[in-house]
Amino acid sequence: MRHGVARFVTGFLALPVALYLFYVIWPFAQAAGYSVTDWGGYSDRQQFVGLENYIRLFSDELIRKAFWHNVFFLVTVPLFTIALALFLAFLLNVGGREDRAGIRGVFGSGLYKVIFFFPQVLSLVVVAVMWQQIYRADELGLINGVLMKIGLVDPENPIAFTNDPEPFLGVPAVLWWLLLIAVWSGAGFYMVLFSAAMQSIPKDVFEAAILDGAGRFHTFFRVTLPLLRDTVSVAWIYLGFIALDMYALVFVMTPSQGGPNHASEIFASVLNFTAFQKGQFGYACAMGVALAIFTILLAAAQLRITRRERIEY
Amino acid sequence: MSTVTHDPGPVGPDLVPPARPTSARRFGPGGRRPGTQVFNGFSHLFLLVWAIMVVYPLIWVVMSALKSDAEVIRQPLSLIPETLRWENFGRAWTEGQLGDFFLNTVLVLAGSVTLTMLLGSMAAYVLARYEFPGNRLIYYMFLSGLTLPIYLAAVPLFKGVFNTGVVFPPLGPNKHLMLILVYVAWSLAFTVFFMHSFFRTLPNAIAEAGLVDGASHTRLFFSVMLPMAKPGLISIGIFNVLGQWNQWYLPTLLMQSVDGEPKNQVIAQGLIDLSVNQGYKSDWSGLFAGVTMAMLPVLIVYLVFQRQVQSGLTAGVGK
Numbered sequence: 001m002r003h004g005v006a007r008f009v010t011g012f013l014a015l016p017v018a019l020y021l022f023y024v025i026w027p028f029a030q031a032a033g034y035s036v037t038d039w040g041g042y043s044d045r046q047q048f049v050g051l052e053n054y055i056r057l058f059s060d061e062l063i064r065k066a067f068w069h070n071v072f073f074l075v076t077v078p079l080f081t082i083a084l085a086l087f088l089a090f091l092l093n094v095g096g097r098e099d100r101a102g103i104r105g106v107f108g109s110g111l112y113k114v115i116f117f118f119p120q121v122l123s124l125v126v127v128a129v130m131w132q133q134i135y136r137a138d139e140l141g142l143i144n145g146v147l148m149k150i151g152l153v154d155p156e157n158p159i160a161f162t163n164d165p166e167p168f169l170g171v172p173a174v175l176w177w178l179l180l181i182a183v184w185s186g187a188g189f190y191m192v193l194f195s196a197a198m199q200s201i202p203k204d205v206f207e208a209a210i211l212d213g214a215g216r217f218h219t220f221f222r223v224t225l226p227l228l229r230d231t232v233s234v235a236w237i238y239l240g241f242i243a244l245d246m247y248a249l250v251f252v253m254t255p256s257q258g259g260p261n262h263a264s265e266i267f268a269s270v271l272n273f274t275a276f277q278k279g280q281f282g283y284a285c286a287m288g289v290a291l292a293i294f295t296i297l298l299a300a301a302q303l304r305i306t307r308r309e310r311i312e313y
Numbered sequence: 314m315s316t317v318t319h320d321p322g323p324v325g326p327d328l329v330p331p332a333r334p335t336s337a338r339r340f341g342p343g344g345r346r347p348g349t350q351v352f353n354g355f356s357h358l359f360l361l362v363w364a365i366m367v368v369y370p371l372i373w374v375v376m377s378a379l380k381s382d383a384e385v386i387r388q389p390l391s392l393i394p395e396t397l398r399w400e401n402f403g404r405a406w407t408e409g410q411l412g413d414f415f416l417n418t419v420l421v422l423a424g425s426v427t428l429t430m431l432l433g434s435m436a437a438y439v440l441a442r443y444e445f446p447g448n449r450l451i452y453y454m455f456l457s458g459l460t461l462p463i464y465l466a467a468v469p470l471f472k473g474v475f476n477t478g479v480v481f482p483p484l485g486p487n488k489h490l491m492l493i494l495v496y497v498a499w500s501l502a503f504t505v506f507f508m509h510s511f512f513r514t515l516p517n518a519i520a521e522a523g524l525v526d527g528a529s530h531t532r533l534f535f536s537v538m539l540p541m542a543k544p545g546l547i548s549i550g551i552f553n554v555l556g557q558w559n560q561w562y563l564p565t566l567l568m569q570s571v572d573g574e575p576k577n578q579v580i581a582q583g584l585i586d587l588s589v590n591q592g593y594k595s596d597w598s599g600l601f602a603g604v605t606m607a608m609l610p611v612l613i614v615y616l617v618f619q620r621q622v623q624s625g626l627t628a629g630v631g632k
Binding site: 004005006008009011012013015016017019020022023024025026030031034079087088091092103107113114115116117118119120121122123124125128129130132133134140142145146149184187188189192195196216222225244245247248251252267268272275281284285286288289291292295296299305 | 352354356357359360363364365366368370371373374377385386390409432433435437438439440443445451454455458459460461462464465466467468469470472473493494495497498499501502505529530534555559560561562580581582583588600601604607608611612614615616619622623626627
């Protein structure tokens with residue numbers, strides 16, 4: 001019997017573990033190894049250079065830029081997406097008629113949920129190519145076209161969108177335009193998530209609040225929102241990962257994948273540029289390891305900060 | 314998980330119970346608070362504005378795909394084409410190679426989604442329900458893949474695939490079978506994580522009864538436990554189909570031509586190529602047609618299975 005179990009366990013695990021080791025774990029381990037060499041990627045010549053690559057990271061102007069751009073997305077993507085999603089969920093669930101049956105969800109809330117979720121099922125690539133057309137810097141672009149028609153934008157001087165490295169509020173404008181796309185495509189998903197969480201709060205909680213004389217705004221901010229804390233903090237962590245992975249947008253939408261003039265570089269774009277354009281694989285791997293450590297620390301920190309006693313109901 | 318399977322019916326949740334005497338007394342027989350109408354109107358206005366912001370670009374892309382090139386340039390904003398030019402789709406399908414992209418994507422996904430589900434639930438099941446030395450180690454090994462950035466592995470992964478291809482060509486760069494196995498490996502982390510927690514919740518009594526009745530462990534898994542995990546399988550299945558359909562980084566990295574043979578591109582990769590390399594330089598309507606064709610199947614599947622898709626995708630986060 002024991003022998004049978006061992007054979008069964010091995011048989012079930014062998015293939016998935018082998019695939020995972022070969023295609024996921026082994027490349028990661030190798031990357032960590034290359035990060036202490038000066039391997040160029042095309043030759044077989046590689047020399048051990050110790051921590052030199054890592055030390056170089058700290059004085060690299062491009063990396064510093066990319067780091068702050070990553071931090072920008074890390075703060076703004078979750079902040080704006082969650083704020084908008086909560087606001088939409090609030091309107092959807094609290095904004096309806098108020099009658100003898102209580103405060104209802106707004107009319108047509110089911111339809112709104114279906115529509116708001118659309119961008120989530122679209123590939124980031126489709127979203128990016130589509131927005132590239134919306135953002136076109138001439139009268140063919142959706143936004144420029146509309147604004148020129150109503151006379152708000154001078155046809156000689158259209159909005160440059162992702163070609164615009166000029167700082168806005170201290171951050172290159174191109175990053176704000178990319179942020180808009182990220183929020184556009186994420187808000188609906190988190191709205192559905194928050195909506196579902198709101199509906200799982202038992203009704204007697206609201207009953208008690210109403211009996212105590214709370215209006216819908218008070219009920220939302222004093223009762224609903226605190227009870228959503230768990231869901232919001234999980235959403236924050238997920239959006240943090242998404243924010244680190246803005247590469248698809250940068251890749252498709254910005255000139256020379258990180259431009260103009262490196263105004264939209266993020267870790268991933270610098271890494272790819274260093275590895276495949278400049279042919280410095282060892283150095284690129286060091287960037288990757290740094291990014292991985294950064295990600296893990298961040299996830300741990302977020303888990304720590306957002307952890308609180310769970311409210312059971 | 315259970316929190317997201319609520320009926321998202323046409324009317325939202327009743328936030329308060331049916332009878333509410335206190336409030337009715339305080340605000341008169343109608344039970345209406347002052348400002349309700351204004352607030353209600355504001356809700357509708359804002360929701361409507363956001364709905365238009367979501368839907369309008371999508372409709373604009375579809376409609377532009379039906380215009381002639383001249384019309385795209387002359388009247389880029391109009392939503393109604395002068396004549397519906399369906400031939401744009403035909404041109405994108407053949408000359409734009411979208412037909413090839415679709416075929417490649419479907420071939421790869423047929424293999425990779427099936428294998429991901431099978432291998433993922435096998436590993437998750439064993440890890441969740443059998444005690445053996447190394448169990449935690451393997452589980453955490455799978456979990457670690459959720460936090461590591463894929464770009465870190467890019468260079469060695471390509472090198473590994475390239476070297477494998479020298480020994481065994483079907484697993485080299487630009488091969489469907491290779492991409493299937495890579496997709497499976499990279500999808501395992503989340504699939505195992507998700508199904509692990511699912512198999513944990515299944516009752517022990519049924520498994521024991523099965524064993525007492527003389528079923529082997531393998532048979533127990535395939536004919537008892539797997540069917541019981543069906544809701545979880547549907548969720549993670551939808552998640553994997555969408556995730557792998559939309560995957561662009563791995564194919565861009567691995568489906569490169571090595572000896573100058575044409576690339577076997579999948580849909581997301583192909584669209585990037587068309588757009589970044591301006592392969593459609595003068596063919597705007599063709600590019601719009603390509604985007605439309607990549608977008609519509611997913612949207613239609615979503616509209617048909619919207620409840621399952623919503624709960625499937627939010628289940629992973631909402632746990």
